[in-house]
Amino acid sequence: MKSLGTIAKVGGALGYAAYNGIKSTNAQTRQLNQTRNTKNISPTGCGIIAIGFILGAIVGICAGSFMAFGIIFFGTAFVVSIMTIVSSDEETKQTSSPTEVSKEDVLINSNPKFKEVAGAIKKSILSKVPHEYINLQLKGLPVDLRKECFLQALLSALDEYNLMPEIPNETEKYIDGLTAKMNISEDMLASKSQYVDFTKSLIVQDILHGIIPRRATLTRNPINFQKNEILIWPFVGVVLYEEVVRHQSVGASRGISVRVANGIYYRVGAFKGETLTTSSLQAKYTGSLIITNKNIYLYSIQKSIRLPYEKILSFVPFEDGIGIQPDRMNAKTIYIKGLDGRFAFNVVSNIRNINE
Known part of the structure; x- marks a missing residue:
């Protein structure tokens, strides 16, 4: 044991x-x-x-x-x-698994004053205070955080402007002055959705006031514009769809088959049916939708179309696109997807009033 x-x-x-x-x-x-x-x-x-x-x-x-x-x-x-x-x-x-942390969160957590200073600068931008006062606010942060803090405050302020029924006068000029003094490049601003939406709001506001906007540019314009034709906005990477209509006869027959000769039969009976019509959208081309003060261009490598406003019967708005109904007999509606439908509809449906 x-x-x-x-x-x-x-x-x-x-x-x-x-x-x-x-x-x-x-x-x-x-x-x-x-x-x-x-x-x-x-x-x-x-x-x-x-x-x-x-x-x-x-x-x-x-x-x-x-x-x-x-x-x-x-x-x-x-x-x-x-x-x-x-x-x-x-x-x-x-x-x-590591937790994904955004750049903004890292900056905020790196300094306890970052969020507080960004909020104060946002209020200063909305109040259009002088650039010198904003510089004083930024001095509460280390030098390497000041530019990013200003950019975060600016984008937050632009969100507020985009919600306003009408952007106050001199706002664009004030924003341009601030960004220039803070060495914020146009390319950096163009990559931010808040700034793009701000520009779109200004374009629609100009058109509603009877002014042809001149804010958009194309590095390489594939279209030969007409005389006095001004670019309003280009949409790149859109898809053009066309409506395809199909007709099909459906139904049933009944009766009997009578043998007439060897291998030959004659059917006695009746057929009752109806025509079924179906429609669907079929992708045709991928390219660009270019809006000017005179025409709408659908540009692609395979095919390009110019639609003058006077030859367009109606526009159909969608959240991610727009439909264009040409003013021609039996013309099919053209659908363009992959763009800001609300903005495009506001531009094309009001720019004709200026041309008239």
Whole structure:
């Protein structure tokens, strides 16, 4: 019995040591998983391994052999460990995947005053305070954060302007002056959706006031404009769809077939049916929609179309596109998708009033 008791004590000691080792390893592994993906043994797996240790000890005691205990002990622990690592892989992926942090969040968290200063500058921009006063506000931040803080405040202010029924006079001139003094390039502003929407709002506002806007430019214009024709806005990467109408006869016949000669039959009966008409939109071309004060151009490598406003019957607005109905007999509606439908509809439906 002494030898059996010794085996039991050894088994218990090894089991306890293994449990503490796994517990310590798991604590260190969880810390490493915060910065990289790795496979980990879950707490459930630790319990399974502990049960395997206990079973190995019991079998060793019953067999009265330390060698049998050791073989079963380590063999069970090895098999269960492999199974546990594989089963816990998916759980580890969910907990160890790095969290995506935006650039703005990094800047805000890097300095406790960043958000406060950006909010104050936004109010200053909306109030059109002088540039010197904004510079004083920025001095509360490190030099490397000032430009980004100003840009964040400007974009937030532009969001406010875009919600206004009408943008106040001199706002565009004031914004242009600020961005020039802060060394914010036109290319940087053009990449921001808030500034693009701000420009669109100014264009629609000009048209409603009877002014032909001159804010858009094309680096390479593929269209030969007519005399005194002015670019209003280009949409690049749009898709032109055409409506395809299909007619199909559907119905059923009934009656009997009478044999007239060998291999020849005559059917006596009636057919009753109707014509089913279906329509669908089919993509035709990918290219650009160019809006001017005189025409609408649909430009693509395969085909280009010019639609004068006086030859357009109506416009159909969509959230992501616009429909154009030419003023011709049996002309199909042209659908253009992949653009700001609200803005395009406001421009084309009101620019004709200026031409008249």
